[in-house]
Amino acid sequence: MSSILNPEDRTTYILFGDGGGAVLIERSEDENVGIMDSILKMDGNGGSSLYMTAGGSAKPASHETVDNKEHYAVQDGQTVFKSAVVGMADVSAEIMEKNHLTADDITWLVPHQANLRIIDATARRMGLSPEKVMINIDRYGNTTAGTIPICLSELWQQGKLKYGDGVILASFGAGYTWGSIYLRWGMK
Amino acid sequence: MPANITAVAHYVPEDVFPNSYFEDKIDTSDEWIRTRTGIVERRFLLNGATSDLIVPAAKKCLEQRGISPQDIDCIIVCTVTPDNMFPSTAATVQRKLGLTNAWGFDLSAACSGFLYGLMTASSLVESGR
Numbered sequence: 360m361s362s363i364l365n366p367e368d369r370t371t372y373i374l375f376g377d378g379g380g381a382v383l384i385e386r387s388e389d390e391n392v393g394i395m396d397s398i399l400k401m402d403g404n405g406g407s408s409l410y411m412t413a414g415g416s417a418k419p420a421s422h423e424t425v426d427n428k429e430h431y432a433v434q435d436g437q438t439v440f441k442s443a444v445v446g447m448a449d450v451s452a453e454i455m456e457k458n459h460l461t462a463d464d465i466t467w468l469v470p471h472q473a474n475l476r477i478i479d480a481t482a483r484r485m486g487l488s489p490e491k492v493m494i495n496i497d498r499y500g501n502t503t504a505g506t507i508p509i510c511l512s513e514l515w516q517q518g519k520l521k522y523g524d525g526v527i528l529a530s531f532g533a534g535y536t537w538g539s540i541y542l543r544w545g546m547k
Numbered sequence: 548m549p550a551n552i553t554a555v556a557h558y559v560p561e562d563v564f565p566n567s568y569f570e571d572k573i574d575t576s577d578e579w580i581r582t583r584t585g586i587v588e589r590r591f592l593l594n595g596a597t598s599d600l601i602v603p604a605a606k607k608c609l610e611q612r613g614i615s616p617q618d619i620d621c622i623i624v625c626t627v628t629p630d631n632m633f634p635s636t637a638a639t640v641q642r643k644l645g646l647t648n649a650w651g652f653d654l655s656a657a658c659s660g661f662l663y664g665l666m667t668a669s670s671l672v673e674s675g676r
Binding site: 360361362363366367368369372373374375376377378379380381382383384385386387388389390392393394395397399409411414471473474475476478494496497498499500501502503504505506507508509511512513515528529530531532533534536537538539540542544545546 | 548549550551552553554555556557558559560564566569572573574575580583584585586587588589590591592596597600601604605607608609611612625626627628632656657658659660661662663664665666668669672673675
């Protein structure tokens with residue numbers, strides 16, 4: 360992410376970091392564990408709130424685009440924040456209702472790490488106590504698509520994910536794109 | 548049977564940048580960043596590209612599961628900072644890890660990339676094709 364951060368932009372430079380995660384996906388041998396359900400959404404109207412101006416076919420790279428610093432991520436922070444608080448909380452509540460889940464059925468909420476207040480709003484909406492919410496934004500900031508697999512990897516390394524645990528993943532990002540996935544942890 | 552996560556790993560660059568790093572560069576402060584975002588520090592990759600974050604994490608997944616690079620059928624790279632506009636970073640990862648039996652592609656969904664990718668990978672696995 361740092362390759363598209365403007366070091367002069369105080370609204371974005373501090374928010375993001377670099378990092379990556381990887382998962383291997385295979386067919387489960389047990390029908391009670393694995394990816395149980397997903398709700399994914401998109402609203403292209405959000406495209407004007409978080410974007411990179413140049414470098415694509417709409418505005419190819421030129422001396423001018425470089426001089427104008429148009430190859431960096433631009434964010435209208437307040438607008439994205441307001442959409443994210445509602446979007447991530449709503450879709451997480453929706454996947455719980457759809458699967459008849461209560462807070463007791465969920466061992467971990469693993470949310471995208473963009474802002475603690477967005478995460479708190481989502482956990483409150485789901486009725487989850489703070490100790491069920493994976494947080495590592497303090498150490499890595501927002502690594503975009505990296506946040507959730509990094510969280511899962513750290514939980515697994517720390518022995519905090521047990522076979523059969525109910526896990527909700529939730530994210531909100533540029534596009535807008537957002538969603539929630541319900542899974543039962545299937546590693547022993 | 549549903550799709551399942553059977554290995555998980557991550558990689559972050561070594562270089563740590565605490566909030567104080569920004570204080571003399573832009574108008575901000577450690578206190579402001581902590582209270583508004585919860586961030587205390589982050590890592591920046593000083594040399595290399597996105598595939599250099601993916602390759603170590605993916606390698607750990609192979610080791611964890613005890614399988615060889617040739618066992619992988621498909622690579623999905625979820626990123627908004629691909630190594631190049633083209634070829635895909637998935638193709639670069641395939642070369643670097645020797646995943647010679649895999650096809651693959653990059654998926655652009657920004658911060659929701661992992662969820663979009665997990666859904667896509669699960670659907671492929673569940674289709675049995």
